[in-house]
Amino acid sequence: MAETLIRFGIIGCAEIARKVSRAITLAPNAHLYAVASRSVEKAAAFAKANNFPSDAKIYGSYESLLDDPLVDAVYVPLPTSLHVKWACLAAQKKKHILLEKPVGLNVAEFDEILRACEANGVQIMDGTMWMHNPRTQKMREFLSDKERFGELRTIHSTFTLAADEDFLKNDIRVKPDLDGLGALGDAGWYTIRATLWAADYELPKTVIALRGSVLNEAGVILACGASLHWEDGKVAVLHCSFLTHLTTFVTAIGTKGTLHVDDFIIPFTEKEASYTATSKAWFNELVTGWVPLPSQNTVFVDLPQEACMVREFARLVGNIKAHGAKPDQTWPTRSRKTQLVLDAIKTSIEKGFEPVEIAN
Amino acid sequence: MAETLIRFGIIGCAEIARKVSRAITLAPNAHLYAVASRSVEKAAAFAKANNFPSDAKIYGSYESLLDDPLVDAVYVPLPTSLHVKWACLAAQKKKHILLEKPVGLNVAEFDEILRACEANGVQIMDGTMWMHNPRTQKMREFLSDKERFGELRTIHSTFTLAADEDFLKNDIRVKPDLDGLGALGDAGWYTIRATLWAADYELPKTVIALRGSVLNEAGVILACGASLHWEDGKVAVLHCSFLTHLTTFVTAIGTKGTLHVDDFIIPFTEKEASYTATSKAWFNELVTGWVPLPSQNTVFVDLPQEACMVREFARLVGNIKAHGAKPDQTWPTRSRKTQLVLDAIKTSIEKGFEPVEIAN
Numbered sequence: 086m087a088e089t090l091i092r093f094g095i096i097g098c099a100e101i102a103r104k105v106s107r108a109i110t111l112a113p114n115a116h117l118y119a120v121a122s123r124s125v126e127k128a129a130a131f132a133k134a135n136n137f138p139s140d141a142k143i144y145g146s147y148e149s150l151l152d153d154p155l156v157d158a159v160y161v162p163l164p165t166s167l168h169v170k171w172a173c174l175a176a177q178k179k180k181h182i183l184l185e186k187p188v189g190l191n192v193a194e195f196d197e198i199l200r201a202c203e204a205n206g207v208q209i210m211d212g213t214m215w216m217h218n219p220r221t222q223k224m225r226e227f228l229s230d231k232e233r234f235g236e237l238r239t240i241h242s243t244f245t246l247a248a249d250e251d252f253l254k255n256d257i258r259v260k261p262d263l264d265g266l267g268a269l270g271d272a273g274w275y276t277i278r279a280t281l282w283a284a285d286y287e288l289p290k291t292v293i294a295l296r297g298s299v300l301n302e303a304g305v306i307l308a309c310g311a312s313l314h315w316e317d318g319k320v321a322v323l324h325c326s327f328l329t330h331l332t333t334f335v336t337a338i339g340t341k342g343t344l345h346v347d348d349f350i351i352p353f354t355e356k357e358a359s360y361t362a363t364s365k366a367w368f369n370e371l372v373t374g375w376v377p378l379p380s381q382n383t384v385f386v387d388l389p390q391e392a393c394m395v396r397e398f399a400r401l402v403g404n405i406k407a408h409g410a411k412p413d414q415t416w417p418t419r420s421r422k423t424q425l426v427l428d429a430i431k432t433s434i435e436k437g438f439e440p441v442e443i444a445n
Numbered sequence: 446m447a448e449t450l451i452r453f454g455i456i457g458c459a460e461i462a463r464k465v466s467r468a469i470t471l472a473p474n475a476h477l478y479a480v481a482s483r484s485v486e487k488a489a490a491f492a493k494a495n496n497f498p499s500d501a502k503i504y505g506s507y508e509s510l511l512d513d514p515l516v517d518a519v520y521v522p523l524p525t526s527l528h529v530k531w532a533c534l535a536a537q538k539k540k541h542i543l544l545e546k547p548v549g550l551n552v553a554e555f556d557e558i559l560r561a562c563e564a565n566g567v568q569i570m571d572g573t574m575w576m577h578n579p580r581t582q583k584m585r586e587f588l589s590d591k592e593r594f595g596e597l598r599t600i601h602s603t604f605t606l607a608a609d610e611d612f613l614k615n616d617i618r619v620k621p622d623l624d625g626l627g628a629l630g631d632a633g634w635y636t637i638r639a640t641l642w643a644a645d646y647e648l649p650k651t652v653i654a655l656r657g658s659v660l661n662e663a664g665v666i667l668a669c670g671a672s673l674h675w676e677d678g679k680v681a682v683l684h685c686s687f688l689t690h691l692t693t694f695v696t697a698i699g700t701k702g703t704l705h706v707d708d709f710i711i712p713f714t715e716k717e718a719s720y721t722a723t724s725k726a727w728f729n730e731l732v733t734g735w736v737p738l739p740s741q742n743t744v745f746v747d748l749p750q751e752a753c754m755v756r757e758f759a760r761l762v763g764n765i766k767a768h769g770a771k772p773d774q775t776w777p778t779r780s781r782k783t784q785l786v787l788d789a790i791k792t793s794i795e796k797g798f799e800p801v802e803i804a805n
Binding site: 101107235243247293296320324328338339342345348352355368371373378391 | 460461463464467595598599601603605607651653655656657659670672674678680682684686688689690691692694696698699700701702703705707708711712713714715721723724725726727728731732733734735738739749751800
């Protein structure tokens with residue numbers, strides 16, 4: 086059975102849309118069909134710069150792209166504050182939605198989008214690319230191995246990047262009316278997702294922001310951290326920042342093993358990705374070394390992780406389009422849980438670092 | 446000028462004393478001279494099992510070893526609750542002191558020991574071995590490099606180990622009357638030291654224990670964490686546990702660089718030790734990889750770190766003995782700061798995770 090080719094439209098010419106355009110080109114079941122910007126010139130320039138097919142449709146408004154009956158799915162890289170408007174309209178137009186993260190300014194917004202998707206039978210998935218790297222599956226197998234990893238107890242995850250002066254002044258991620266969740270919505274999203282991923286998507290019971298969060302003059306978060314606490318005693322600590330050097334790690338510690346990855350969001354190189362797994366390690370007899378040593382594991386990546394993401398999304402859309410399947414709930418459920426924890430961290434900061442219970 | 450050979454006596458036959466006996470043998474300026482236990486048979490068996498010279502002195506009480514005028518320095522691996530008694534007596538007997546960590550049950554105890562050392566002109570140093578690994582100096586150079594690392598902003602440090610049932614029932618580190626500080630005094634000591642080391646020994650202003658600390662029935666800490674906050678906005682998170690798999694890492698993040706080490710306490714192997722340094726890294730143009738990649742740095746270790754420790758301690762003692770130098774204050778100051786932070790974390794746990802100001 087030949088795979089259904091899904092025709093993608095992109096609404097908005099954000100930087101990240103360049104990478105996703107390439108991913109759509111690379112994914113075997115996706116077709117780069119159309120792009121829309123608020124000006125047709127900008128859309129045409131984007132299409133040209135990003136190797137769109139010569140017959141790609143160029144639209145001067147998002148609405149016109151959504152009105153094209155041949156568009157199966159849209160990629161939405163717009164600022165978070167525009168997600169509800171455009172994702173809901175896309176759903177009403179029966180377009181499946183690949184939505185950039187954070188999915189909403191809060192979970193109520195995302196729920197509005199989810200209702201529109203459900204009412205119109207369309208698939209939604211967020212753009213968290215690393216979830217789709219084949220390495221992620223390998224790491225998941227280690228975490229799920231009761232013999233090698235045991236029971237998860239602790240998770241540390243960090244995503245920091247040193248934004249330059251221009252970013253800190255002008256980027257949409259520091260503007261309250263655009264990506265108003267700042268570093269928490271951008272970098273923090275990944276650390277929350279990594280934490281939930283490691284915990285097999287079991288939500289923590291309580292979230293407490295670490296003191297020392299940094300906000301800009303407009304009140305947008307530039308750096309923050311939090312500890313997350315589960316009923317069974319699991320603890321996670323996460324940290325995100327626009328103010329310190331690029332660092333992206335996850336360390337998950339179980340009763341019998343430890344997973345460490347230094348480049349979980351964007352692997353150091355595209356073609357392969359590594360992680361360290363340590364299992365049942367102890368010190369040697371005189372406590373002068375380790376037995377066994379950690380193992381460095383490298384996974385060959387035949388398709389870039391963002392193309393794997395597009396392929397997975399297009400597969401789900403194809404199931405709906407060609408076989409009448411129902412939209413998959415796994416991915417939107419993960420998005421929603423990530424947003425729930427994000428909301429709780431933000432609330433904890435606003436309440437002066439008080440514990441916040443996660444309401445599901 | 447030939448180095449002065451320092452004659453060591455060991456009081457107590459703890460497991461860790463085996464490793465330090467070997468270190469004294471290996472250090473070029475140290476001589477393994479005597480051992481004392483509460484029974485002479487035990488001391489003799491220890492000496493035999495640990496390659497003491499055939500003419501080593503064997504004592505059936507700590508007092509008798511301290512009364513031997515040829516002993517220059519003592520190594521004290523006794524439970525923390527015995528530190529004040531035996532360290533103060535050793536000082537009174539003019540013995541220089543290599544003291545296991547944690548140095549006291551609280552900083553008041555350590556101050557009592559410090560007063561005894563000062564009154565008697567003896568050197569004191571704690572047994573934090575990794576401080577003396579040549580790798581530590583290399584990592585320090587990176588952290589101090591304003592061009593490559595920038596300003597320190599965040600520190601993560603963890604030491605967890607999965608103790609077995611016997612340990613959790615019988616080890617002195619779970620007994621309130623012996624090493625009553627539990628995992629915080631044992632594993633936590635290293636993470637606090639690593640944090641202070643990274644911060645160039647600048648004390649944090651505020652310490653807040655993370656919720657979810659685990660205590661045994663006798664009230665001894667089995668697992669805990671804390672965040673540390675400096676006046677200038679630096680933040681550290683540390684975590685220690687007897688209940689999860691062996692994990693020992695430090696990640697220090699500056700404005701321009703990141704240091705990561707996975708085996709800071711006991712290097713994976715004895716002869717060489719590695720760390721990862723990343724400097725001015727950013728994503729490539731399409732955000733599909735890093736430029737530059739992190740650099741893995743390996744340091745050749747010609748003398749095991751614990752022997753480096755003994756050598757450094759014996760050097761300071763030799764300066765006093767042979768040249769009338771004053772006892773060095775650097776090492777005891779570091780010990781005291783470590784204990785101060787440790788006390789604050791313990792107080793925060795006892796106060797229900799309230800912020801505790803560090804009183805210097």
